[in-house]
Amino acid sequence: MMRAALYARVSTVGNGQSPEMQIRELREYAGRCGWTVAGEHVDLGISGAKEKRPELDRLIADAHRRRFDAVVVWKFDRFARSVSHLLRGLENFKALGIEFVSLSEHWIQARRWGRWCSRVWAPWPSWSGVSSPSGCAPGCAVPALGEQSWGGRARIWTRRGFRQFERKG
Numbered sequence: 001m002m003r004a005a006l007y008a009r010v011s012t013v014g015n016g017q018s019p020e021m022q023i024r025e026l027r028e029y030a031g032r033c034g035w036t037v038a039g040e041h042v043d044l045g046i047s048g049a050k051e052k053r054p055e056l057d058r059l060i061a062d063a064h065r066r067r068f069d070a071v072v073v074w075k076f077d078r079f080a081r082s083v084s085h086l087l088r089g090l091e092n093f094k095a096l097g098i099e100f101v102s103l104s105e106h107w108i109q110a111r112r113w114g115r116w117c118s119r120v121w122a123p124w125p126s127w128s129g130v131s132s133p134s135g136c137a138p139g140c141a142v143p144a145l146g147e148q149s150w151g152g153r154a155r156i157w158t159r160r161g162f163r164q165f166e167r168k169g
Helices: 020-033 054-064 083-095 112-121 137-144 159-168
Strands: 003-010 036-044 070-073 099-102
Touching (some): 003 020, 083 099
Parallel strands (some): 003 036, 003 070
8 A cells, every 4th residue: 555645835824824725635635546644744834945844854854764655745836946946856756766746736756747847847947936837837748749839828638638648758
């Protein structure tokens, strides 16, 4: 059975920010997958721009101890606020044989789509003001299918279109 570590973060405590919605959705996802929750790591009141965070550091240490098989986050920017930090984390998990899942972006690192996006984002050291790559990833992926030129509106993904993309590699 897969063991999952859940990671959530809010940068401000109070003012309506709470990690409860994130944690609830992460637990539900793990349950739907039939995964055991091996740990919940929640950083409260800490900016995502800081690469050193108490619970994130504990998550990384637990990964090296092989205490789980997957990391599940609600959104990329809960884990990392720069592309370089995200890619280092993804490579670290990959080297340890740990899957990375982002619910909001429908991302699973082990899938071809996840590997492709990692290569596309690699040249950019930061989000350049974009809090989440989910806004640009579909627009970048559609031209790879030969369905649309660069620029313009991103096409809505269909299950068939996604399968075609995965087959083209």
